[in-house]
Amino acid sequence: MKSEDDTAGNPGSNDSTVLLHVEGGTGVVTLNRPRALNSLTHPMVLRIDEALAAWAEDPAVHQVLIRGAGERGLCAGGDIRAIHDDAKAGTTASADFWRDEYRLNARIARYPKPYVALMDGIVMGGGVGVSAHGSVRIVTERSRVAMPETGIGFVPDVGGTWLLSLAPGELGTYLALTGTAIGAADALLCGLADHFVPAARLPELTAALAGAPVHEVLPRYAATPPPGELAGRRPWIDHCYAADTVEEIVERLLGQGEPAAKEAAETILAKSPTALKVTLAAMRRAAGLGTLERVLAQEFRVSCNGLGSPDLVEGIRAQVIDKDRRPRWSPPTLAEVTGADVEHYFAPLGEDRELHLPQGDVSRG
Template sequence: MPLEAPTTALPRPGHTDEVLYERRGTLGRILLNRPRAINSLTTPMVDSALEQLQDWAEDDEVVSVSIEGVGPKGLCAGGDMRAAREATLQGRDDAIVFWDHEYRLDAAIAAYPKPYVAFMDGIVMGGGVGVSAHGSLRLATERTRLAMPETAIGFFPDVAGCWWLAKAPGEIGPYLAMSGTSITGADAVATGFADALISSDEIPSLLDRLAAGERLDPTVGDTAPASPLMAQRDWIDPCFAGDDAAIILARLERHDGDEARECAAVIRTKSPLSVAVALEAVRRASRMRSVREVLQQDRVLGRHFWERSDMPEGVRVVLVDKGKGAPPQWLWDHVEDVPHDVVQSMFVR
């Protein structure tokens, strides 16, 4: 059922009503309330949520915190990249400011001192992963569609999504990062983005239990659901091995299986620079020790992508023209054309 904001949920004083809060017993509820934009995040929204989390961390009457998305479509479709594009085209650094504030929120969630329960119902993409996957209990549902789709818009998998991509079994992480493929709730559990799969109908009763002071754990749901994605590792793992995006694409295009060749065709539609950077970002994240360290990498990459990247063009194609305008004019036509030193330079402060 679509979540409707309860009348008892209110905005934080002095902040936008695009994030609402409700105290139910010992539970502090965060409700992202921008349903027409699938709760896409803005700087005022993340600032409001961060301040509220800081207050609840010091409130002894709050035992747990939860986050949900208002409306029929899902938790959160990411950051407001259309606004980021407009600011970037005008030479303003609004995007840099937004990412910095967003990453502070993600870091706070990852280190939160109380149980932070994310209901990952419906669409959970980009920034939606940041406000959910770093929580202490991540509950996916039969409606979950999770993705890090940034290569399509000329960006990279940020919000420390690479922390989880790097930990996914086999070569699933590079596959998801480069292709931007969306996965099911069962897949989210299998890849480590979620802890358990529940029915969306169970959410109200779980909220009641949290409000009563109960500390939930993954046993509230299925912790090992059958994952369609894991059944594809027979071609994903051998094709996505290594650090060279061009070699990976060549393997996919030469593969006997239709799924592998179709995946290659999908990746060919993405920004070549973004595809190459996404692979490198996952590989580097595999050597990092914390979400905070991955977020610092994201800050460096964000600055470079703001200065010169395919992001304005990708956002135009996907989010502004919605695929009905002129095809994208990427900085490089093919992944094979992207210089290795350019990719490496994106990671240098």
């Protein structure tokens, strides 16, 4: 039995950017902005959240599936053009969006029913937030998973610093600073996914989920992914990224004599110096906060304080709007970013503006 939208309380039913239906016992969420790589808008976040809340209480819904429309990916992240315009205008729409987005991330992480995420194709930023906190995370040979925020003068959010802080060794620090997109095997290694299914079998898997629980269906489709790259790089990654400062990380990378390490150093040096230092601090602090909810509260503080950063506007301009790929960071070097500059991002917002979330036990550690 398939019903469109009505099972989710008909939230925003005239908005086609998120399609909702229940098939068998599975509530299906389809992100439906394929021309924009299914990038999330504020109405999309609210619509997903309302559907999940309704399905959590609906005895006819036994599990949830989230997927992306089109062939290119699940979700490329948030609508960063809107964030650019908001930051440039000095308004607060982005803070409102992040508050609801991070609440959605927390809901997914503590969802009481199986939450199956098809992480096919591009899964970046906010796309990681609506998938990698789920209980059943499926990647394919087409998956490209990343938290690329430092490249636009921003800091990994949507619980990304929490997820990456749980990765083995210093793999999470490597991914957070470089923004490197990884494939299926490396996503599994880093704890960002649980299972590999060939992309050609996803339609068959999706159809099977309509009639049976995911734990019964998935073993018929799960396979071994093509080899990844990170396992063989662990020795130098763990050594270099354990350093206390970004400057020392770069110095260690350049001293390795490994082409991949040198490439990583060059990648880091092209990112926003301020965003890099704040990201390293956020990662180290996330590891000690203990729960996703506390990390999301920290990320909300960092995001809101970073909204006025000149690097955020400049990074989005260079990468997305003008696409000249030549951002002019301010300050332009790591040495010029002070400890006070970094601490500004972690400054309290005031009790009425902080993100308050119920504390749940969602540790994957």
